[in-house]
Amino acid sequence: MAIEDGTPYKYNLNFRNLFHTSEELFGSREIVYLDRRIKYKDFFQRTRKVCNGLKEIGVQEGDVIGVLDWDTMTYMELYFAIPLRGAVLHTVNIRYPPELIYLTMAHAGDKYVVIRDEFVPLIENYASLFDFVKGWIIYSDTGKIPETKLSPVYNYDDLAKGPECDPPDLDENTWATIFYTSGTTGMPKGVTFTQRDLMLHMLALVAETKLEPLSLTDDDVIMSLVPMFHVHSWGIPYVSVFMGSKYVLPGRYDFGRILELVKNEKITFSTMVPSILYMILTHPKVDEYREALRGWKVVVGGGALPRGLAMKAREYGITAIGGYGLSETCPVLTIAVKNDRTKGMSYEEAFDYMISTGVPIPMAHVRVIGHDGTDVPRDGATIGEIVARAPWLTRGYYRDPEKTKELWRGGWLHTGDLAVVDPLGYIHIVDRERDAIKSGGEFIPTLVVENLISEVPGVGEVAVVGKPDPKWGERPVAFVTRRGNVTESDVLANLQRHVEAGRIQKWWIPDSVIFIDDMPRTSTNKIDKKELRKRLEGS
Amino acid sequence: MAIEDGTPYKYNLNFRNLFHTSEELFGSREIVYLDRRIKYKDFFQRTRKVCNGLKEIGVQEGDVIGVLDWDTMTYMELYFAIPLRGAVLHTVNIRYPPELIYLTMAHAGDKYVVIRDEFVPLIENYASLFDFVKGWIIYSDTGKIPETKLSPVYNYDDLAKGPECDPPDLDENTWATIFYTSGTTGMPKGVTFTQRDLMLHMLALVAETKLEPLSLTDDDVIMSLVPMFHVHSWGIPYVSVFMGSKYVLPGRYDFGRILELVKNEKITFSTMVPSILYMILTHPKVDEYREALRGWKVVVGGGALPRGLAMKAREYGITAIGGYGLSETCPVLTIAVKNDRTKGMSYEEAFDYMISTGVPIPMAHVRVIGHDGTDVPRDGATIGEIVARAPWLTRGYYRDPEKTKELWRGGWLHTGDLAVVDPLGYIHIVDRERDAIKSGGEFIPTLVVENLISEVPGVGEVAVVGKPDPKWGERPVAFVTRRGNVTESDVLANLQRHVEAGRIQKWWIPDSVIFIDDMPRTSTNKIDKKELRKRLEGS
Numbered sequence A, B: 001m002a003i004e005d006g007t008p009y010k011y012n013l014n015f016r017n018l019f020h021t022s023e024e025l026f027g028s029r030e031i032v033y034l035d036r037r038i039k040y041k042d043f044f045q046r047t048r049k050v051c052n053g054l055k056e057i058g059v060q061e062g063d064v065i066g067v068l069d070w071d072t073m074t075y076m077e078l079y080f081a082i083p084l085r086g087a088v089l090h091t092v093n094i095r096y097p098p099e100l101i102y103l104t105m106a107h108a109g110d111k112y113v114v115i116r117d118e119f120v121p122l123i124e125n126y127a128s129l130f131d132f133v134k135g136w137i138i139y140s141d142t143g144k145i146p147e148t149k150l151s152p153v154y155n156y157d158d159l160a161k162g163p164e165c166d167p168p169d170l171d172e173n174t175w176a177t178i179f180y181t182s183g184t185t186g187m188p189k190g191v192t193f194t195q196r197d198l199m200l201h202m203l204a205l206v207a208e209t210k211l212e213p214l215s216l217t218d219d220d221v222i223m224s225l226v227p228m229f230h231v232h233s234w235g236i237p238y239v240s241v242f243m244g245s246k247y248v249l250p251g252r253y254d255f256g257r258i259l260e261l262v263k264n265e266k267i268t269f270s271t272m273v274p275s276i277l278y279m280i281l282t283h284p285k286v287d288e289y290r291e292a293l294r295g296w297k298v299v300v301g302g303g304a305l306p307r308g309l310a311m312k313a314r315e316y317g318i319t320a321i322g323g324y325g326l327s328e329t330c331p332v333l334t335i336a337v338k339n340d341r342t343k344g345m346s347y348e349e350a351f352d353y354m355i356s357t358g359v360p361i362p363m364a365h366v367r368v369i370g371h372d373g374t375d376v377p378r379d380g381a382t383i384g385e386i387v388a389r390a391p392w393l394t395r396g397y398y399r400d401p402e403k404t405k406e407l408w409r410g411g412w413l414h415t416g417d418l419a420v421v422d423p424l425g426y427i428h429i430v431d432r433e434r435d436a437i438k439s440g441g442e443f444i445p446t447l448v449v450e451n452l453i454s455e456v457p458g459v460g461e462v463a464v465v466g467k468p469d470p471k472w473g474e475r476p477v478a479f480v481t482r483r484g485n486v487t488e489s490d491v492l493a494n495l496q497r498h499v500e501a502g503r504i505q506k507w508w509i510p511d512s513v514i515f516i517d518d519m520p521r522t523s524t525n526k527i528d529k530k531e532l533r534k535r536l537e538g539s
Helices: A020-025 A040-056 A073-085 A098-108 A117-124 A195-208 A231-243 A255-264 A274-281 A286-293 A307-315 A401-407 A446-454 A488-500 A529-538 B020-025 B040-056 B073-085 B098-108 B117-124 B195-208 B231-243 B255-264 B274-281 B286-293 B307-315 B401-407 B446-454 B488-500 B529-538
Strands: A030-033 A036-039 A064-068 A088-091 A112-116 A135-139 A153-155 A175-181 A189-194 A221-224 A246-249 A269-272 A297-300 A319-325 A332-335 A365-369 A384-389 A413-421 A427-432 A437-439 A442-444 A459-469 A473-482 A512-515 B030-033 B036-039 B064-068 B088-091 B112-116 B135-139 B153-155 B175-181 B189-194 B221-224 B246-249 B269-272 B297-300 B319-325 B332-335 B365-369 B384-389 B413-421 B427-432 B437-439 B442-444 B459-469 B473-482 B512-515
Touching: A020 A040, A020 A231, A030 A040, A030 A073, A036 A040, A040 A073, A064 A073, A064 A098, A064 A117, A073 A088, A073 A112, A073 A231, A073 A246, A098 A117, A098 A175, A098 A189, A112 A117, A117 A135, A175 A195, A175 A231, A189 A195, A195 A231, A195 A332, A195 B195, A221 A231, A231 A246, A231 A269, A231 A319, A255 A274, A255 A286, A269 A274, A274 A297, A274 A307, A274 A459, A297 A307, A307 A319, A307 A446, A365 A413, A401 A413, A427 A446, A437 A459, A437 A473, A446 A459, A446 A473, A446 A488, A459 A529, A488 A512, B020 B040, B020 B231, B030 B040, B030 B073, B036 B040, B040 B073, B064 B073, B064 B098, B064 B117, B073 B088, B073 B112, B073 B231, B073 B246, B098 B117, B098 B175, B098 B189, B112 B117, B117 B135, B175 B195, B175 B231, B189 B195, B195 B231, B195 B332, B221 B231, B221 B255, B231 B246, B231 B269, B231 B319, B255 B274, B255 B286, B269 B274, B274 B297, B274 B307, B274 B459, B297 B307, B307 B319, B307 B446, B365 B413, B401 B413, B427 B446, B437 B459, B437 B473, B446 B459, B446 B473, B446 B488, B459 B529, B488 B512
Parallel strands: A030 A246, A064 A088, A064 A112, A088 A175, A112 A135, A135 A153, A221 A246, A221 A269, A269 A297, A297 A319, A473 A512, B030 B246, B064 B088, B064 B112, B088 B175, B112 B135, B135 B153, B221 B246, B221 B269, B269 B297, B297 B319, B473 B512
Antiparallel strands: A030 A036, A175 A189, A319 A332, A365 A384, A384 A413, A413 A427, A437 A442, A459 A473, B030 B036, B175 B189, B319 B332, B365 B384, B384 B413, B413 B427, B437 B442, B459 B473
């Protein structure tokens, strides 16, 4: 794009422009993946080389490029190189069953696919179906790619062998990413984001991390444990590199290795869903890492942070706080940082607020509204739906105008999550709308009940779901995994005490407690309540 | 603007949207002016009431509103209320002579004017000339406004008596501010900024203040000592409120009162031009405030930070660092924070970098280029011009397409400042282009010479300017104010030692040193080199 001499430069919020300062100020900072360490300076050079390589093999602006990978350096490069090229990063959910992988790739219209060697067999079985793909870019940690019947095939490493590209200076509203999110029923829905969305989401998080107890600086060492195929790993790779922090990629999740990384790389900040924190804290060797875990700051989102889990984390000196967002919201909307009302409190004093859904991050406008569309009172009791506006929310579901309209009813993004707001301004999700239990015409806030059960000694994870009931419509049932000795009557007696203390209603107590060995999980490691409900139907 | 049901909300980076979180999270934080303290919550309410009042008296979107005021709570309210209304804030330079005040107000086309009572006589004298003004909004700290022949007149306080407005949700490219900047010759030029410019400049500074040695948080207490009529007080009022910091307004500058404010309000961060820091540190009572000044962080811009001044500040435990920008750049482009190369150093070890022009703030792309348009080598010696791109630069001079074209030659904003880049990446301005001395066909970097003179014991302020010379074209002359005993031969002998140490060239030594009582100053408190050159012409 030639600029007429004397014309003011129109600065777009795009990938080409926003990382200049990181490269300039923090060129020697590191990105780490397994035994590879690369300096920002070399990393950015490499992203421009890959950008050039993509162009060389024919990738056009607007082409969708699927990626099938764990959290690797290659993925990190593509997080930058694909938007730099003006193409669209499709982070394929590798935890999906093969047919869903195929269906989402077909729906997104992936023109090119970058694929880690180990996933080649998965795709090869259906090679003939992928007639919409114009090129397969394979990579391997060894540099040597496998024989394959996929065609045409490129070696990813060859893409980085040419010169650096001079990336196009794109309009900030250029489409940058797509990925798919599972609903309760039917085909996953595609959500899309622009370069501007990603950059503003990043700027908001950079400002947010100033607040206590996060207080992050460029000296922090960051590792996101939200998979890179899932909602931009919460944008943390971008935030880290923009701030100049050392960033660590965990590869395929192995909790022994994750503990080693926390220790050896001196990780100070991470993000994750509750199950990941649970798996770390119940790892057989976790006690050997007590010293390394002390001082670790963790934002837990993608599901409420159970009291019991946060307390367990605190025993290890970890500061765990809540966070919240959806695939549709890029994702972050709230984090449970301190506001002016909780400011003077210690983490322990502010515990109920720190483990809540949180308060809006900068620029986000997050409300909890009743059926009449007005904000619920801040009484910690009145339940409403969380709705939001922010400069980074998806404009809608890809190729699905009907569901888009439903999402954006009244010009507010409807999250489908039910919550209360307490007098100090913290939002507390009490239920996902789809997981809500309606008993006798009234909601039972399952997350409140789960929280109390999570505190019972011996309880591991817990999920309360609704079982169809001829009299009440639904009645709650608790699924529990054990960390020690605990019985159904322990759980019920404990809840009974909370009823007596006036904390919960008597009819919120589950009809039964079912002990299981492991929680079923979704492809993003959240507890799969849909699956649990299915089990009840069969009972 | 009615939003069609089911349509994604288009979030504009405007004043209505971006301060939601501050109001929500930090509602009890304070803004302080003299003996008035107001909480954010009440402040934001009041800005919406003023916005409503403006609408009631007839202010339309796009109307330019002039403001004549010191750094007061009223000005602070208008910094928000005028853009909220969709009108244009014209920060009139009250230090200009009356005819320039008139000319700039006429050029901007001020439809309404908010005016502090004490400035009414100044305007009244020329009342008939202001036929373009449709209303005068007068305010007084006492609430009672003076009799005046200006008409029609409104009492500012009445504007805040109605309900809160529901501000229009403006396109982010809506024009938000205008002010005038003096060139070397002729009429001041008007520079304009949009709501988006101001919001992105703010977001960049919020991210910047994470870096050492600033490391600002919402617990910092901030007072900008850059007048609010001048280039948005460097955007600090917005940055402070966005971060949730307590913000202090100094009113009309009185250095005794400023020292009291630093002590009583526990100010931790300020911004200012070098002269203001000089005046604070040479105040007769400064030593009584040693304890209060310790730990104060100060960014000094709008003129290079002289070594001697920074050393003097350090004696008081103040951390002074350089910063840089122009009226045309909103203004901030660089601040002398630590990058990965200076990171391990103490302030003293990094001193030469900390007092430099600095490194680019986030998102800013700042280059130093030679005549061929390529970046100068990072050798600390090769001189080039600073050019910039950032998402907040003026699109040009108001109603002056010719000068705009010159400003934006080749699609880069040309600052007219000459600088070198050192091997660690720090920019050092060696001269404003218009202040440069060319002697025998080569540049003498006056700021380098001034820095060395500033270290000579007894020297107060110093300015080196060019005197026409029949043989060399120009020769340098040093103007110096005294803080103690110092003679011309002290200064020259000192420079001679630097020549012998190889730090400067022999021919850079000024031909003479002229001692004066006070430096002449521009309307923004910078040393007025134009005036000094004039004095030489007469000599």
